[in-house]
Amino acid sequence: MFRPYFRATAVWYAGLFLTAVVSHAQAQPTISGVNAFWYLGGVLSDGPGCGQGG
Amino acid sequence: MLLYYAQASWTANANGHSGTPTWTVENNPVGGSVTLSCYTCSTTEATSTTASAGCNHDVAVYVTYPDGAQSAPLYVLINTPASTTLQANYPQNSTWISQPGWNGYQSKYQWYLFDLCGNGLEGLDINETFGNWTIDYTYPQQTNWPFPKAGSAYFAGYDFDDFLAASGPSNAVPPPQNPPQPPQPLGDTTVYHDTPWYYFAGSQSFGSGVPIRVDTQQYYQDHGTHSLANW
Numbered sequence: 001m002f003r004p005y006f007r008a009t010a011v012w013y014a015g016l017f018l019t020a021v022v023s024h025a026q027a028q029p030t031i032s033g034v035n036a037f038w039y040l041g042g043v044l045s046d047g048p049g050c051g052q053g054g
Numbered sequence: 055m056l057l058y059y060a061q062a063s064w065t066a067n068a069n070g071h072s073g074t075p076t077w078t079v080e081n082n083p084v085g086g087s088v089t090l091s092c093y094t095c096s097t098t099e100a101t102s103t104t105a106s107a108g109c110n111h112d113v114a115v116y117v118t119y120p121d122g123a124q125s126a127p128l129y130v131l132i133n134t135p136a137s138t139t140l141q142a143n144y145p146q147n148s149t150w151i152s153q154p155g156w157n158g159y160q161s162k163y164q165w166y167l168f169d170l171c172g173n174g175l176e177g178l179d180i181n182e183t184f185g186n187w188t189i190d191y192t193y194p195q196q197t198n199w200p201f202p203k204a205g206s207a208y209f210a211g212y213d214f215d216d217f218l219a220a221s222g223p224s225n226a227v228p229p230p231q232n233p234p235q236p237p238q239p240l241g242d243t244t245v246y247h248d249t250p251w252y253y254f255a256g257s258q259s260f261g262s263g264v265p266i267r268v269d270t271q272q273y274y275q276d277h278g279t280h281s282l283a284n285w
Contacts, residue, residue, distance in 0.1 A: 027069035
């Protein structure tokens, strides 16, 4: 008698699973503004001169 | 006209990073330094507190975002008036008679000012302080010349000057004299001198600003001198 023959099969896919990685290649932060300005002094500890009117 | 900003506004550009950045400043311990109006903010105002050591961008500034992303440093030069050069044909000695019958002189010095990078400066407030006075003329009696008064002014151009001047009556001790006409030599009778004499740029308030010259002022009977031509 014919007996159906069932064969369990298992098929493995051994391929590469590519993950769609959405890569946001972020740029480095920057600073905008001038790179040179001035220093015009503070006050010396010995204070103003001692000139007298004349 | 040249403008001398002592502050600068800096803005962080996130370039995709989120959050509020933190500012870091690496000052030069022996050179330039700044302080910031805020340190965790997108835009900050930098104020100079000292000048750079020479013509060097010696202050490094960068921002760091919460995700750790850091900017490249912004290297900053804090420029300042730094040196003076006496102009040709100075000092000039001329007669100054402030009242009829008096005699006297004015000795004029005129300098160019230069920044840390050797560029000429124009348009700056100037003031002077005299330091301590020493009387030279004491015999046969001590001088009765009054001490001069320190000056301050805004100089619009490239020429920055100073006058040493004296004018007085014949009974002054000693009586001021008009400068001798060349080739007659200048006299060597000293009256008084002051040191350290400072010349400040950047302010008209006495003692404020950047010291750009320091030397000794010597008042003679017929002229006056600064001890150093350049500084």
